[in-house]
Amino acid sequence: MVATALAAIAVLVLSPAPVEAAQRSTSTKKSAKVVAAKRQAVKKPARRVTAPARKVVAKAPEPEFDREGNPLLRSSAFLVQDLNSGEVILEKNSAAVLPIASITKLMTAMVVLDAHMGLDEQLVISEEDLDRLKGTGSRLGVGTTLSREDMLRLALMSSENRAASALGRHYPGGQAAFIEAMNHKAHALGLHDTRFYDSVGLNKGNVSSARDLAQLVSAASHYPLIREFSTTSDYSVAVRGRAQQFRNTNSLVASPDWQIGVSKTGFINESGKCLVMQAWLGDKPVAIVLLDSWGRYTRIGDAQRVRKWVEAILPMRN
Numbered sequence: 001m002v003a004t005a006l007a008a009i010a011v012l013v014l015s016p017a018p019v020e021a022a023q024r025s026t027s028t029k030k031s032a033k034v035v036a037a038k039r040q041a042v043k044k045p046a047r048r049v050t051a052p053a054r055k056v057v058a059k060a061p062e063p064e065f066d067r068e069g070n071p072l073l074r075s076s077a078f079l080v081q082d083l084n085s086g087e088v089i090l091e092k093n094s095a096a097v098l099p100i101a102s103i104t105k106l107m108t109a110m111v112v113l114d115a116h117m118g119l120d121e122q123l124v125i126s127e128e129d130l131d132r133l134k135g136t137g138s139r140l141g142v143g144t145t146l147s148r149e150d151m152l153r154l155a156l157m158s159s160e161n162r163a164a165s166a167l168g169r170h171y172p173g174g175q176a177a178f179i180e181a182m183n184h185k186a187h188a189l190g191l192h193d194t195r196f197y198d199s200v201g202l203n204k205g206n207v208s209s210a211r212d213l214a215q216l217v218s219a220a221s222h223y224p225l226i227r228e229f230s231t232t233s234d235y236s237v238a239v240r241g242r243a244q245q246f247r248n249t250n251s252l253v254a255s256p257d258w259q260i261g262v263s264k265t266g267f268i269n270e271s272g273k274c275l276v277m278q279a280w281l282g283d284k285p286v287a288i289v290l291l292d293s294w295g296r297y298t299r300i301g302d303a304q305r306v307r308k309w310v311e312a313i314l315p316m317r318n
Contacts, residue, residue, distance in 0.1 A: 064305050069312075071305040076272070076292040079210035080306055083218050083278065083285040089310060094210040097193045098291050101266030102159045102249075103213060103276055104201035106220045106230075109156055111181045112148070112167050113223055119149035121170075129165040133202045134268065138162045139244055149225075150237050156229040158246040159265060161200045168199030175199065186212075189219050204270040213276050214287040221262045221278045221285075230263045250275065252303060261285065265299070275299040281310045 065071055070090075077093035088094070125144040131137075140146075140154075140162045151167050154160040171178035175198075182196040193209035194216070208216070220226045233254040234247045249265040252258045259280040266274040272292035279286055288306055293299040 065309070069309075071302075071309040073290070073302045073305060074293055074295060074298040075290040075302050076294075077210050077289075078291065078302070078306075079214050079287070079289045080310065081214045081287045083221075083287055089286070089313075090306065091210070094289075095193070096291075097207050097209050099204045099268065099271035100201065100206055100208045100213065100291070101268045101271040101274055102161075102164075102201040103208070103216075103264050103266040103274055104196060104199065104206045105155050105159065105164050106216055106226065106262070106264050106276070107182050107185060107196060108164050108167060108199045109152055109226050109229075110220060110223060111178060111185055112152060112171070113225060114185070115171065115181075117148060117170075119147060119152075121148050122146070123148055123151050123166045123170050125162050125166055126169070128169060129162040131161055131200075131202060136161055136202070139239060139246075141240065144239055146237065146239075152225065153229040153232065153235060154237070154246055156226065156264065157232045157235060157248050159249045160246070161202065164200045165198075186216075189215055191215060201266055202268060204268065210289040210291055213289045213291075217262055217276050217278045217287045217289070227261050231260050250277075250300075252277075252300060258307070273299045275303060277303070279307075281307055286310060 063072060073092070075092075077096045077098060078091065079088060079094040080090040081088050122145050125140050125142055125146075127142055129140075130142070138161060140160060144162075146154075146163070148167070148170070151160075151163040155164040155167060165175075168175050168178040171181070178199055179196055182199065186194040186196065191208065191212040193207070193212045195205065195207050197203040197205040220230075231253045232248060234245060236243050236245050238244070248254070248263070250260075250263045253260050253263055260277055261280070262276075262278040264276050272294060274293065275288070275290045277288045279288060288303060290299050290302050290306075293302060295301075
C-alpha cells in the first residue's frame with residue numbers, strides 16, 4: 001500500500017500541470033507566428049516613396065540686341081573701330097581709364113621686339129619672376145630655361161606671367177629700364193590714358209582706355225611675330241626635359257568663323273575680364289576692345305555679338 005501511494009505521488013510531481021502545458025503550447029504558437037512574420041518581412045522589401053518629379057522650367061535666352069538692333073554687351077567699357085577709316089562703329093565709356101591686366105603683354109612684346117635682342121638667347125626663370133602680388137602659379141618653375149622667342153610666344157599666347165617677367169628682366173638695364181621703355185612707347189604712340197608699372201599686368205596700376213587700346217592693337221598688328229604668337233591656338237614646348245602643352249587664352253582663335261590678326265586676353269580682380277582683338281569683319285580690319293566684362297564667358301559672348309552686328313551693318317554702310 002505504501003509503495004503504491006509513493007508511486008502515485010511521484011507521477012503527480014513529475015507530470016507537467018495542465019495549465020503549464022497549455023501556456024507552453026500557446027507560447028510556442030506565438031513564437032512561430034513571430035518567426036513567420038519576420039520571414040515575411042524579409043521577403044517583402046519596404047515600399048519606396050518617390051518624391052514628385054520637379055518641373056523643369058526652360059530659361060529664356062538673354063536677348064543679344066536691343067529694339068534698335070544694337071548689340072547688348074555686358075562689358076562696362078568697349079570700342080569697335082574700323083582700322084581702315086578710323087571710324088568708331090560702336091562704343092561705350094571708351095574714355096574711361098581702367099586696369100588692363102594682361103593686355104599689358106602686347107606692349108611688353110613690342111618693346112622686346114623693338115630692342116632687336118637675339119630671339120635664340122636662352123632666358124632663365126628666377127625667383128624674381130614669381131608672382132608675389134597675386135600669388136598666381138605657373139608651369140615654368142624656377143630654373144626653367146627657354147629661348148627669348150618661346151618666352152615671347154608663351155607670354156602672348158598663354159599669358160604666361162613668369163615668361164613676361166623674364167622678358168622684362170633680361171632687358172638692358174633690367175625691369176626698371178624696361179618699364180620706362182614701355183611708358184616711352186605708349187607716349188610715342190599717343191596713348192595718353194595709358195600707364196605701366198610692370199611687364200606682366202598683375203599691377204592694377206597698369207591702366208588704359210578702350211580708345212587707347214584700339215590704337216595699341218593697331219600698332220601691335222604691324223609686328224609679324226605678335227600676329228603669329230598671339231593667334232596660335234596651342235603650342236608644345238620642352239620645360240625642364242618634359243613636353244608641356246600650352247593653349248591660347250582666347251578660344252576664338254581656333255574658330256573657323258573668325259579671322260583674327262591680333263589677340264590678347266586679361267584678367268585680375270580689379271580689371272574684370274578683358275579682351276582686345278584685331279579681326280577681319282566684313283572684309284575690313286576692325287579693332288575690338290572689351291573691358292571689365294562680367295560672367296565666365298561674357299567677353300567671348302560680347303565678341304560674338306559684335307561680329308554678328310558688324311557683319312550685318314557694314315554692307316549697308318558701303
